[in-house]
Amino acid sequence: MFAVEVRDHVMIAHSLPSPVFGPAQGMHGATFVVDAAFYTGDLDENGLVVDIGLATEALSAALAPLRYCNLDEVAAFKGKITTTEFLCHHIWSQLRETTQTTGLGDGGRVRRIRVMLHESHVARGWYEADI
Amino acid sequence: MFAVEVRDHVMIAHSLPSPVFGPAQGMHGATFVVDAAFYTGDLDENGLVVDIGLATEALSAALAPLRYCNLDEVAAFKGKITTTEFLCHHIWSQLRETTQTTGLGDGGRVRRIRVMLHESHVARGWYEADI
Amino acid sequence: MFAVEVRDHVMIAHSLPSPVFGPAQGMHGATFVVDAAFYTGDLDENGLVVDIGLATEALSAALAPLRYCNLDEVAAFKGKITTTEFLCHHIWSQLRETTQTTGLGDGGRVRRIRVMLHESHVARGWYEADI
Amino acid sequence: MFAVEVRDHVMIAHSLPSPVFGPAQGMHGATFVVDAAFYTGDLDENGLVVDIGLATEALSAALAPLRYCNLDEVAAFKGKITTTEFLCHHIWSQLRETTQTTGLGDGGRVRRIRVMLHESHVARGWYEADI
Amino acid sequence: MFAVEVRDHVMIAHSLPSPVFGPAQGMHGATFVVDAAFYTGDLDENGLVVDIGLATEALSAALAPLRYCNLDEVAAFKGKITTTEFLCHHIWSQLRETTQTTGLGDGGRVRRIRVMLHESHVARGWYEADI
Amino acid sequence: MFAVEVRDHVMIAHSLPSPVFGPAQGMHGATFVVDAAFYTGDLDENGLVVDIGLATEALSAALAPLRYCNLDEVAAFKGKITTTEFLCHHIWSQLRETTQTTGLGDGGRVRRIRVMLHESHVARGWYEADI
Numbered sequence: 001m002f003a004v005e006v007r008d009h010v011m012i013a014h015s016l017p018s019p020v021f022g023p024a025q026g027m028h029g030a031t032f033v034v035d036a037a038f039y040t041g042d043l044d045e046n047g048l049v050v051d052i053g054l055a056t057e058a059l060s061a062a063l064a065p066l067r068y069c070n071l072d073e074v075a076a077f078k079g080k081i082t083t084t085e086f087l088c089h090h091i092w093s094q095l096r097e098t099t100q101t102t103g104l105g106d107g108g109r110v111r112r113i114r115v116m117l118h119e120s121h122v123a124r125g126w127y128e129a130d131i
Numbered sequence: 132m133f134a135v136e137v138r139d140h141v142m143i144a145h146s147l148p149s150p151v152f153g154p155a156q157g158m159h160g161a162t163f164v165v166d167a168a169f170y171t172g173d174l175d176e177n178g179l180v181v182d183i184g185l186a187t188e189a190l191s192a193a194l195a196p197l198r199y200c201n202l203d204e205v206a207a208f209k210g211k212i213t214t215t216e217f218l219c220h221h222i223w224s225q226l227r228e229t230t231q232t233t234g235l236g237d238g239g240r241v242r243r244i245r246v247m248l249h250e251s252h253v254a255r256g257w258y259e260a261d262i
Numbered sequence: 263m264f265a266v267e268v269r270d271h272v273m274i275a276h277s278l279p280s281p282v283f284g285p286a287q288g289m290h291g292a293t294f295v296v297d298a299a300f301y302t303g304d305l306d307e308n309g310l311v312v313d314i315g316l317a318t319e320a321l322s323a324a325l326a327p328l329r330y331c332n333l334d335e336v337a338a339f340k341g342k343i344t345t346t347e348f349l350c351h352h353i354w355s356q357l358r359e360t361t362q363t364t365g366l367g368d369g370g371r372v373r374r375i376r377v378m379l380h381e382s383h384v385a386r387g388w389y390e391a392d393i
Numbered sequence: 394m395f396a397v398e399v400r401d402h403v404m405i406a407h408s409l410p411s412p413v414f415g416p417a418q419g420m421h422g423a424t425f426v427v428d429a430a431f432y433t434g435d436l437d438e439n440g441l442v443v444d445i446g447l448a449t450e451a452l453s454a455a456l457a458p459l460r461y462c463n464l465d466e467v468a469a470f471k472g473k474i475t476t477t478e479f480l481c482h483h484i485w486s487q488l489r490e491t492t493q494t495t496g497l498g499d500g501g502r503v504r505r506i507r508v509m510l511h512e513s514h515v516a517r518g519w520y521e522a523d524i
Numbered sequence: 525m526f527a528v529e530v531r532d533h534v535m536i537a538h539s540l541p542s543p544v545f546g547p548a549q550g551m552h553g554a555t556f557v558v559d560a561a562f563y564t565g566d567l568d569e570n571g572l573v574v575d576i577g578l579a580t581e582a583l584s585a586a587l588a589p590l591r592y593c594n595l596d597e598v599a600a601f602k603g604k605i606t607t608t609e610f611l612c613h614h615i616w617s618q619l620r621e622t623t624q625t626t627g628l629g630d631g632g633r634v635r636r637i638r639v640m641l642h643e644s645h646v647a648r649g650w651y652e653a654d655i
Numbered sequence: 656m657f658a659v660e661v662r663d664h665v666m667i668a669h670s671l672p673s674p675v676f677g678p679a680q681g682m683h684g685a686t687f688v689v690d691a692a693f694y695t696g697d698l699d700e701n702g703l704v705v706d707i708g709l710a711t712e713a714l715s716a717a718l719a720p721l722r723y724c725n726l727d728e729v730a731a732f733k734g735k736i737t738t739t740e741f742l743c744h745h746i747w748s749q750l751r752e753t754t755q756t757t758g759l760g761d762g763g764r765v766r767r768i769r770v771m772l773h774e775s776h777v778a779r780g781w782y783e784a785d786i
Contacts (some may be wrong), residue, residue: 013406018521029406029422144668144684160668161686275537275553291537291553
């Protein structure tokens with residue numbers, strides 16, 4: 001299988017309101033360096049998985065509502081705990097929609113997406129699934 | 132599939148006593164930067180794959196018997212050649228046991244583990260399997 | 263599954279002659295940092311996936327015809343658009359041939375290869391398949 | 394000159410209340426991966442710049458009051474804008490005090506300290522000065 | 525001294541027409557990941573070295589004439605050998621001019637600039653000087 | 656000032672026989688990823704700090720006696736504690752000698768050398784001085 005992966009980042013605040021999070025229950029924050037990988041079974045006539053410019057724009061658009069935000073105040077996350085894993089799935093869902101709507105330049109050949117969030121130099125999470 | 136990955140490291144000495152290892156047959160050593168990834172099919176009620184604190188402790192505990200060691204003198208490795216790949220599997224086995232015993236906070240949702248050892252900026256190995 | 267991955271790089275020039283590439287249609291270039299991963303189901307009697315020295319040599323040999331080249335003038339790429347993804351597959355094919363011919367020291371246990379090209383700090387592509 | 398550098402990180406929330414910060418004026422956050430370097434003119438009788446264990450503890454102690462915090466509510470930062478640069482200097486000051494008080498194991502040979510905060514894969518800041 | 529550093533990249537083709545360059549005499553290329561650091565002696569009233577947004581724009585503008593270019597055809601480089609070191613100095617000169625003209629938001633407090641070009645995972649060059 | 660930096664690595668065993676090293680007193684080991692930077696005040700007629708091929712060879716030659724070694728058995732280190740910092744200075748001395756003898760292709764323009772050893776993802780040391 002082929003894949004192309006692009007990178008961007010967001011800087012957010014949030015609280016994680018459950019005792020399991022210990023010192024992270026209060027308001028704190030994170031830089032998430034975000035990698036989005038798009039998988040196809042073959043290359044198009046230009047030798048591409050997807051148009052990397054469009055993939056970069058899709059990731060940037062998926063991250064736009066999160067940039068410099070307090071996630072506790074984002075309506076879409078009402079009642080949710082915005083863990084790294086949860087955000088991986090959220091961004092993945094946004095990218096699936098963009099990919100299915102626009103094809104990222106290739107008319108719908110993308111089969112699978114992976115979204116990985118690096119939260120520090122020692123921890124990261126990801127969600128990967130067929131679309 | 133979801134995953135969370137944590138990082139730690141160990142600094143060990145060992146010899147690799149087989150002609151295939153050429154100059155690495157004698158006593159030398161390595162820093163292994165170790166990534167342990169835990170995979171689940173879903174998130175728990177707190178939006179977690181596993182409790183990242185418990186995952187970090189599990190990795191640290193798996194590495195503890197190796198820290199600042201000469202692996203040639205570790206009883207568990209008697210008669211074994213402690214290659215990067217072999218150590219990936221060894222640490223993976225330790226993490227599988229911890230995961231199955233403790234659930235890493237989630238009552239047994241972990242399906243798969245990957246253990247990756249970076250031995251330098253140009254070489255690494257890993258073992259990944261369902262548990 | 264076990265894997266061992268080695269790293270090398272090439273510095274090439276090329277043009278990408280299709281309107282989809284926008285400003286990259288003209289002659290430009292890239293450093294590709296190349297990771298080649300070899301997968302096996304088990305370890306050999308020395309505790310190895312493959313001989314890492316042979317794997318490194320195989321990757322270096324696969325990259326040799328590309329080093330400091332203008333890919334537009336490489337006969338093997340006549341009529342092709344040498345995208346990152348295309349080159350992943352090209353190098354993968356070279357490594358498959360070497361692996362099948364030489365076994366990389368292990369008599370044919372390699373089942374799968376992945377070739378990943380990092381084209382910058384924010385973009386990379388890969389091809390992964392059973393051999 | 395000799396130096397030893399150790400790494401840790403903190404995950405914080407803050408706002409940057411000045412129009413110059415544009416979208417970062419509101420509550421958001423960051424992971425700061427923090428490198429602290431200690432410089433000496435020579436090595437001690439054990440071949441050390443400083444005791445790396447003590448240096449790591451000193452950095453961890455300097456970061457402790459910031460871990461998982463909303464910096465807007467930290468008394469020490471009242472009336473301050475907690476930019477990356479400002480925090481470099483703040484942590485530097487903490488490390489200078491620890492170094493001057495404890496010597497980090499070497500009786501006061503440290504001449505200079507640098508504190509670098511990586512706020513993303515594309516931006517970082519530092520403060521470096523003699524102590 | 526304080527510093528803030530931002531990162532961008534360019535992908536270029538060039539030849540290095542002197543026997544000292546061996547296989548790199550012909551047309552080939554590189555991805556240069558470029559770090560630009562700006563140094564000041566103090567922070568401004570907002571706690572800043574420079575406005576990081578303006579610094580990022582200044583770097584992007586300095587790189588714009590090089591993006592996806594064949595440097596052999598860039599008029600400004602006529603008769604020059606466009607080594608990594610040479611390009612460090614060239615970009616540094618552009619940034620000096622922008623800094624002196626615009627102040628990067630701070631009215632002329634920048635004292636020193638460093639421009640670093642990473643040409644691969646094993647080689648990089650830089651130029652650093654007072655402005 | 657201009658600089659060019661090249662990277663290589665060694666994998667060694669050693670013991671650190673002083674109580675200050677705690678658990679590292681016994682036989683253990685390390686991968687040292689080694690960066691060697693060469694500084695000049697100007698560029699030569701080919702636009703170079705030094706010949707990067709010669710710099711890479713010089714570093715490789717300096718590391719050759721350490722590759723896959725038990726440093727406790729290296730005659731040159733008899734009675735020494737082979738800390739990261741000590742090794743930085745040792746390799747620096749080797750590179751100074753090579754630079755002064757051969758000029759690294761430029762007839763003696765190198766003014767300063769820095770040798771940095773990365774011992775893990777969270778610790779490194781360096782020695783930098785005029786030659």
